[in-house]
Amino acid sequence: xxxxxxxxxxxxxxxxxxxxxxxxxxxxxxxxxxxxxxxxxxxxxxxxxxxxxxxxxxxxxxxxxxxxxxxxxxxxxxxxxxxxxxxxxxxxxxxxxxxxxxxxxxxxxxxxxxxxxxxxxxxxxxxxxxxxxxxxxxxxxxxxxxxxxxxxxxxxxxxxxxxxxxxxxxxxxxxxxxxxxxxxxxxxxxxxxxxxxxxxxxxxxxxxxxxxxxxxxxxxxxxxxxxxxxxxxxxxxxxxxxxxxxxxxxxxxxxxxxxxxxxxxxxxxxxxxxxxxxxxxxxxxxxxxxxxxxxxxxxxxxxxxxxxxxxxxxxxxxxxxxxxxxxxxxxxxxxxxxxxxxxxxxxxxxxxxxxxxxxxxxxxxxxxxxxxxxxxxxxxxxxxxxxxxxxxxxxxxxxxxxxxxxxxxxxxxxxxxxxxxxxxxxxxxxxxxxxxxxxxxxxxxxxxxxxxxxxxxxxxxxxxxxxxxxxxxxxxxxxxxx
Numbered sequence: 001x002x003x004x005x006x007x008x009x010x011x012x013x014x015x016x017x018x019x020x021x022x023x024x025x026x027x028x029x030x031x032x033x034x035x036x037x038x039x040x041x042x043x044x045x046x047x048x049x050x051x052x053x054x055x056x057x058x059x060x061x062x063x064x065x066x067x068x069x070x071x072x073x074x075x076x077x078x079x080x081x082x083x084x085x086x087x088x089x090x091x092x093x094x095x096x097x098x099x100x101x102x103x104x105x106x107x108x109x110x111x112x113x114x115x116x117x118x119x120x121x122x123x124x125x126x127x128x129x130x131x132x133x134x135x136x137x138x139x140x141x142x143x144x145x146x147x148x149x150x151x152x153x154x155x156x157x158x159x160x161x162x163x164x165x166x167x168x169x170x171x172x173x174x175x176x177x178x179x180x181x182x183x184x185x186x187x188x189x190x191x192x193x194x195x196x197x198x199x200x201x202x203x204x205x206x207x208x209x210x211x212x213x214x215x216x217x218x219x220x221x222x223x224x225x226x227x228x229x230x231x232x233x234x235x236x237x238x239x240x241x242x243x244x245x246x247x248x249x250x251x252x253x254x255x256x257x258x259x260x261x262x263x264x265x266x267x268x269x270x271x272x273x274x275x276x277x278x279x280x281x282x283x284x285x286x287x288x289x290x291x292x293x294x295x296x297x298x299x300x301x302x303x304x305x306x307x308x309x310x311x312x313x314x315x316x317x318x319x320x321x322x323x324x325x326x327x328x329x330x331x332x333x334x335x336x337x338x339x340x341x342x343x344x345x346x347x348x349x350x351x352x353x354x355x356x357x358x359x360x361x362x363x364x365x366x367x368x369x370x371x372x373x374x375x376x377x378x379x380x381x382x383x384x385x386x387x388x389x390x391x392x393x394x395x396x397x398x399x400x401x402x403x404x405x406x407x408x409x410x411x412x413x414x415x416x417x418x419x420x421x422x423x424x425x426x427x428x429x430x431x432x433x434x435x436x437x438x439x440x441x442x443x444x445x446x447x448x449x450x451x452x453x454x455x456x457x458x459x460x461x462x463x464x465x466x467x468x469x470x471x472x473x474x475x476x477x478x479x480x481x482x
Contacts (some may be wrong), residue, residue, distance in 0.1 A: 001030050001126040001476070004156040004187070006135035007145055008172035012163035013194040013222070015056040020466035022064035022473075023459040028476075031125040032071060034060030035064045037113035038132055038146040040077040040085070042258035042293050044391035046423075048051020050367045052076060055261055063459040064128075074116035075109055075145075077102070079256070080294050080341075090116070100237045103143050110145040114153055115391070116414040129156060148184055157189040157478045159219065165195040170206070174213055189478045190219040192470060196213035198226050200469060220470030227462050235346035241258045245271045247439045249282040252277070252307060254298040254326075256425070258291040259391070259423050262324055266426050269436055269450070285439045286320045287311060289327025291423060295357075295394070299330050299349060315352055320379065320416045320439070325392050328409070328419030329357040332396065340393065352417045354399035365390050371405040371422050373434075380404060382434035388424025390420045396421075 007014045018034055025032045046052055051070035058068040070091035077085040080096055087094040090268035118126060132146035141148045151158060160173045177185055196203060200221040207218045247270040251263055266272055281287055292298045295362065302308050315321060322332040332355035335347045340359040368392050371385040404411040409420035425431050429450040440447035
């Protein structure tokens, strides 16, 4: 039952389809694991063994009822600046390279990726493989180790996913199939049309036309869904729609923002806005500084924008300000870079916490952690033990400031400025309850706490949605065909 899911473009819903397939197949007793040879994303996850992978593959692993493993995403590219990316290889930071240099290594990297796939197949009967971006990038075929070259090596049946919301779905599908190399096109056994608004049966004529044009069955038309899965990359920020809640929270949309999935549980219970640099913060009840792949560059960007003054004025008003990972580093007094992230030098921070960060060597701290909050009011004292993961370069030294958590972090004397390396902090209901209880109480409104089991399993809902609108019998029969 191994399958490969390719897309007509980026952000058409490949990751969600793979997650749905994983849960649907494992519910039928089929042993499957997700796999993506090469991913480019600043939203990442740390496995139990401390390896870093794209968050989409961690989500898909959970859908398959598995623990995430580095073999599920052996190559992760994390853009660090213009035309440069960090290569995370089998979960560990390998090196930063200009993208042109990266392409000289694709033969070697494909070998490593295929070895990872083989290891997965030694443990699991089948793989559900996700491609990257659009499958028909003709100019990249000779170095496309996530789509074309991988498809030629694996020879798995392919399902092509298209996004009808973008418009031009007929051209998307027909054009992609026409441009695929003949040997890869023969592997395409089905088409899924995603993101249909309204009654999918209204597109029945369109389904017939696509099948007549391509000779390939349309396996289903998936309607828009409210199923919440963690966002894969920054393209997802544009899709976010803030709900109408009494409390407004600003997330500073840093140029190299990473792991903004940290705040997606908060989005359900507060009006969370991802604001570009230069936006006014005057009306917000709380400010969140997220993680970043390039702390020094984003610190400079804040300093050169209106946001610098906006944050400092918010602090004077008593607005809570919380920094996660790179955001924590930016809240400090200074960052000393020996040339690891940027040019060697000392970079003054916002100065809201008495801490200093040193970038002294190339390498990352990547681990899953549990943290015990210190009993400092008004927010941390309401919080219970939390869990998450660290992904960061640099070491942060505290001055006179207190720890936010027994193990790490920092908090101001009044408890309103908090910094921590803990990604996933606000994926803990305890942390959401602590912050929102305080913010709501400031407005004279009682916040109903989330129960500890508030984070439901979205994968069963995802599987039901998929089975309702996709012909699973045909998918199951694909692999029995010669």
